[in-house]
Amino acid sequence: MSDSAFLSPQALEERLRAIGEERYHIHHRFHHLLHGGKLSKGQVQAWALNRYYYQASIPAKDASIVARLPTPDLRREWRRRIVDHDGDGSAPGGVERWLALTDGLGLDRDYVTSLAGLLPGTRYAVDAYVHFVKERSVLEAVASSLTEMFSPDIISQRVSGMLRNYDFVSERTLAYFNPRLTQAPQDVAFALDYVKREARTRAEQELVLGALRFKCDLLWAQLDALHHAYVAPGLPPPGAFRP
Amino acid sequence: MSDSAFLSPQALEERLRAIGEERYHIHHRFHHLLHGGKLSKGQVQAWALNRYYYQASIPAKDASIVARLPTPDLRREWRRRIVDHDGDGSAPGGVERWLALTDGLGLDRDYVTSLAGLLPGTRYAVDAYVHFVKERSVLEAVASSLTEMFSPDIISQRVSGMLRNYDFVSERTLAYFNPRLTQAPQDVAFALDYVKREARTRAEQELVLGALRFKCDLLWAQLDALHHAYVAPGLPPPGAFRP
Numbered sequence: 001m002s003d004s005a006f007l008s009p010q011a012l013e014e015r016l017r018a019i020g021e022e023r024y025h026i027h028h029r030f031h032h033l034l035h036g037g038k039l040s041k042g043q044v045q046a047w048a049l050n051r052y053y054y055q056a057s058i059p060a061k062d063a064s065i066v067a068r069l070p071t072p073d074l075r076r077e078w079r080r081r082i083v084d085h086d087g088d089g090s091a092p093g094g095v096e097r098w099l100a101l102t103d104g105l106g107l108d109r110d111y112v113t114s115l116a117g118l119l120p121g122t123r124y125a126v127d128a129y130v131h132f133v134k135e136r137s138v139l140e141a142v143a144s145s146l147t148e149m150f151s152p153d154i155i156s157q158r159v160s161g162m163l164r165n166y167d168f169v170s171e172r173t174l175a176y177f178n179p180r181l182t183q184a185p186q187d188v189a190f191a192l193d194y195v196k197r198e199a200r201t202r203a204e205q206e207l208v209l210g211a212l213r214f215k216c217d218l219l220w221a222q223l224d225a226l227h228h229a230y231v232a233p234g235l236p237p238p239g240a241f242r243p
Numbered sequence: 244m245s246d247s248a249f250l251s252p253q254a255l256e257e258r259l260r261a262i263g264e265e266r267y268h269i270h271h272r273f274h275h276l277l278h279g280g281k282l283s284k285g286q287v288q289a290w291a292l293n294r295y296y297y298q299a300s301i302p303a304k305d306a307s308i309v310a311r312l313p314t315p316d317l318r319r320e321w322r323r324r325i326v327d328h329d330g331d332g333s334a335p336g337g338v339e340r341w342l343a344l345t346d347g348l349g350l351d352r353d354y355v356t357s358l359a360g361l362l363p364g365t366r367y368a369v370d371a372y373v374h375f376v377k378e379r380s381v382l383e384a385v386a387s388s389l390t391e392m393f394s395p396d397i398i399s400q401r402v403s404g405m406l407r408n409y410d411f412v413s414e415r416t417l418a419y420f421n422p423r424l425t426q427a428p429q430d431v432a433f434a435l436d437y438v439k440r441e442a443r444t445r446a447e448q449e450l451v452l453g454a455l456r457f458k459c460d461l462l463w464a465q466l467d468a469l470h471h472a473y474v475a476p477g478l479p480p481p482g483a484f485r486p
Contacts, residue, residue: 023481121459121467124367131374217363220480224364228471237463238266239456
C-alpha cells in the first residue's frame with residue numbers, strides 16, 4: 001500500500017495517536033517541572049495566569065464551530081462544550097473553575113481577567129486557534145479538538161503531582177480538572193467518530209492529521225513562552241506578569 | 244493637564260518614541276547576541292529562516308491596509324510598500340533580498356519557503372500581525388507600522404556587527420538591509436503624520452499607542468521564540484529546524 005492510499009478509520013486513529021506521542025505537551029519540560037514540584041509559587045502563578053486566556057477563549061472557539069455545523073444534532077452536540085465551559089448559571093463552568101484556581105494561587109481576579117500581564121506568546125498562540133477554527137474547513141476545526149484524546153493522562157499527572165508537591169495547592173484549587181476527566185472522553189468520542197467518518201479522501205485525512213499537529217504545536221508553544229519567560233533564561237517581556 | 248486630555252501631536256509622538264525605548268526588540272538579548280557575534284552559524288540560520296516568514300507576510304499585511312484605505316492618494320502611498328517588498332519584476336524586492344540572505348547562510352531555498360522548519364511561535368506572532376491590520380481600525384493598522392521609527396538603529400547595529408563578527412556573512416548577504424535605511428524613514432514620515440492628524444480624540448490616540456505596543460510585543464515575541472528554541476535552554480519544538 002502506497003503512502004498516498006486512503007487510510008482505514010482505524011489506521012487514521014493510529015496516526016492521530018502517534019502525533020500525540022510525538023508532539024503533545026505532556027512531553028514538554030515545563031509540564032515536567034510543573035507536576036514534579038520543581039516550580040516556585042510565582043512560576044505556577046504565571047502558568048495559571050497565562051492558561052486562563054486559553055480557557056477563556058475556548059467558548060469563542062466552540063461557538064465558531066457551532067456556527068458552522070450544518071444540522072441541529074451536530075450543533076447540539078458541540079453546544080455542550082460551551083455549556084461545560086461557561087456553566088449553566090448554577091453550576092460553575094470551566095472558566096469560573098479556572099478562576100478558582102487563580103484565586104487559590106493568590107492572584108487578583110481583576111488582574112487575571114484584564115489580561116494585562118499575559119505573555120504575548122500566549123495571546124498569539126491562543127488567537128491562532130480561534131482563527132484556525134473560523135478559517136479552515138469544519139473537518140479541520142473538529143479535528144483540532146482531538147488533543148483531548150491525550151488530556152486525561154496530562155490532567156492525572158498534573159493533579160496528583162501538584163497536590164503532592166505544592167503546599168499552596170489543594171483539591172479545591174484544582175477543582176477545574178475533575179469534571180474534565182469525564183467531559184473530555186465524551187467530547188473525543190464524538191469528534192473522533194466525526195473525523196473518521198467525514199474524511200472521505202486521503203487528502204482530507206491529511207488535513208485531519210495536520211489540524212491535530214497544529215493544535216499540539218500551539219499547546220507546546222504556550223509552554224515554550226512560559227518556560228522562556230519564567231524558567232530559563234527567565235526573561236519576561238516588557239509589560240508581562242512578574243512574580 | 245489630566246492624563247485623559249487630548250495630546251498635542253508632538254506629545255503623541257513623544258509617547259510613541261517612549262514605547263520604542265521600553266519595548267523595541269533592539270533591547271532583546273537575542274539581538275545583542277546576534278549583532279555581537281555571539282551566535283553560531285546554525286543560530287543565525289534559525290534567525291534568518293524564521294524571520295523569512297515575517298518578511299514574506301509583510302506584502303499581505305500591506306495589501307490588507309491598501310484594501311481598507313479610502314482614497315487613491317492614500318492607497319498609492321501605501322502601495323509603494325508592496326512594491327518595496329515584492330519588487331517590480333526587474334529590481335528585486337525585500338522578500339527576494341531576504342532569500343539572498345538565507346541563500347548566503349547556506350539554507351536550501353525550497354526548505355525556507357516551505358516553512359516546514361518554522362517555529363510555531365514565529366507563525367503565531369506574524370499571523371497575529373496580519374489579523375490585526377484586518378480586524379482593527381485603519382488608524383490602528385497604520386499605527387502598527389510605526390516600529391519603523393526605530394528600525395534604522397537596529398539595522399545599523401545588525402549590519403555593522405554581523406559584518407565585523409561573522410566570517411560567513413558578507414555585504415552581499417546583507418543586501419536586504421541597505422534599501423530599508425532609506426525606505427523606512429519615508430514610510431514613517433507618512434504614517435506618523437497620518438496618526439498625528441487622524442487621531443482626533445484622546446481615546447483614538449490611546450488606540451494608536453496600543454497598536455505600537457502590540458507591534459513591539461510581536462517583534463519581541465519572535466526573538467523570545469528563537470532564544471528559547473536555539474539559545475537557552477535551546478529546545479526546538481517537535482518538527483522545527485535543527486541546525
